[in-house]
Amino acid sequence: MKFWLLFSLSLLITLSFTPTAHSQKCTSQTFTNNQIYKNCTDLPTLDSYLHYTYDADDSTLSIAFIAPPANPDGWIAWGINPKGTGMAGTQALIAYLKSNGKMTVKTYNLVSYVKIVQTNLSFDVSDMAAEYSDGVMRIFAKFKLPENMTVINQVWQVGSRVKNGLPAKHAFDPVNLNARGELKLDEKSNSEDDSNDKDNKKNGSSRMGDTRFGLYFVVLLSFWGILVM
Secondary structure (H helix, E strand, O other), X not given: OHHHHHXXXXXXXXXXXXXXXXXXXXXXXXXXXXXXXXXEEEOXXXXXXXXXXXXXXXXXXXXXXXXXXXXOOOEEEEEEOOOOOOOOOOEEEEEEEOOOOOEEEEEEEEEEOOEEEEOOOOOEEEEEEEEEXXXXXXXXXXXXXXXXXXXXXXXXXXXXXXXXXXXXXXXXXXXXXXXXXXXXXXXXXXXXXXXXXXXXXXXXXXXXXXXXXXXXXXXXXXXXXXXXX
């Protein structure tokens, strides 16, 4: 009887503290303009996040990139490399805090690892805006992509300072050098996946609740059995 009691208690404790499934942080993020994006992803480095909506009918990509700058007076950047997978050649948006305390976002061609040029991008870009609050910067923009371009090479970055209106070099730590990756625009929405996960968790929680109730009942019976022995 004592063995049965210990077994029941062990099983109950194990189920009670089973960790929940992983949920992406980006799905809980909101914007002051109440903009809603179909997809979001937690980027693997630099505490960064990307929200995006791809419209295949007019080949447009609306994005919101979120990241903390390396320093409060630093900068953040997100861009598309149409010809490669690294930084060189990236058509980027870089946002930073101006001396007047207002945010700005500008377009840059990252010609090489030592040279960037403020210029128009090879993509048409509209609706550019930037925000800064709670130590986090945000870039908003809408890209006009070539037709049937459903996979892009994205590059993101953060830096520590801006000098004479130009972003200074970023650090070359592994988290900086690995701030790039392929983005499949026609993949199923992560936000939708998270919504499905929530429904599954709700159903799972209900079933788990029934299971726990049964175990509690078993434990009570076990205690009762010991008491009456």
